[in-house]
Amino acid sequence: SQQGEEDPQALSIQEGENATMNCSYKTSINNLQWYRQNSGRGLVHLILIRSNEREKHSGRLRVTLDTSKKSSSLLITASRAADTASYFCATTELGTALIFGKGTTLSVSS
Amino acid sequence: EAGVAQSPRYKIIEKRQSVAFWCNPISGHATLYWYQQILGQGPKLLIQFQNNGVVDDSQLPKDRFSAERLKGVDSTLKIQPAKLEDSAVYLCASSPDPGTGNGYTFGSGTRLTVV
Numbered sequence: 001s002q003q004g005e006e007d008p009q010a011l012s013i014q015e016g017e018n019a020t021m022n023c024s025y026k027t028s029i030n031n032l033q034w035y036r037q038n039s040g041r042g043l044v045h046l047i048l049i050r051s052n053e054r055e056k057h058s059g060r061l062r063v064t065l066d067t068s069k070k071s072s073s074l075l076i077t078a079s080r081a082a083d084t085a086s087y088f089c090a091t092t093e094l095g096t097a098l099i100f101g102k103g104t105t106l107s108v109s110s
Numbered sequence: 111e112a113g114v115a116q117s118p119r120y121k122i123i124e125k126r127q128s129v130a131f132w133c134n135p136i137s138g139h140a141t142l143y144w145y146q147q148i149l150g151q152g153p154k155l156l157i158q159f160q161n162n163g164v165v166d167d168s169q170l171p172k173d174r175f176s177a178e179r180l181k182g183v184d185s186t187l188k189i190q191p192a193k194l195e196d197s198a199v200y201l202c203a204s205s206p207d208p209g210t211g212n213g214y215t216f217g218s219g220t221r222l223t224v225v
Contacts, residue, residue: 033214043201096166
């Protein structure tokens with residue numbers, strides 16, 4: 001079963017613009033993570049936010065978490081062509097495996 | 111640190127044939143996961159091992175899929191017989207700490223095409 005639903009399913013922007021992706025989930029969580037997947041490759045961990053945190057930054061990435069709404073957002077600032085990939089949110093409860101959403105496909109054109 | 115190794119990278123088989131995938135996790139990682147990712151979808155957990163014991167295999171189609179992790183290190187996932195809908199990328203991941211959900215590392219995956 002899939003826990004999260006990312007929105008939008010696909011996003012096309014120009015280099016230099018910001019990209020925002022949203023994720024909603026259904027159950028209580030221990031933490032929420034965002035992963036990137038380039039076409040035909042494995043998943044790369046981007047950032048983890050714990051259930052008691054509201055916002056986290058890593059380089060050009062900003063993640064927010066609203067546990068009352070069971071939602072998270074990933075903001076990529078000043079996008080580059082190299083950011084073109086699929087982005088997945090994934091959640092975990094204590095002791096359980098990561099459950100992934102369906103993903104957002106981001107296309108950044110130069 | 112070496113990553114999670116998977117082989118083969120690609121496999122094409124006919125329906126009703128059998129196939130096996132291999133995964134070597136990061137050294138010292140006690141927990142190993144197999145995920146199935148169908149094109150255009152997110153990865154779906156098939157099975158989770160803690161050392162050589164199964165923690166969760168609730169979504170593993172046990173009539174055709176089997177997995178083992180001998181000696182708590184390498185793991186093999188088998189499909190027998192394969193169906194067309196098994197075409198997907200099979201991802202292996204490992205983590206040192208199943209309790210917190212931190213530290214997952216994924217392999218590059220095996221792309222299976224069933225014709």
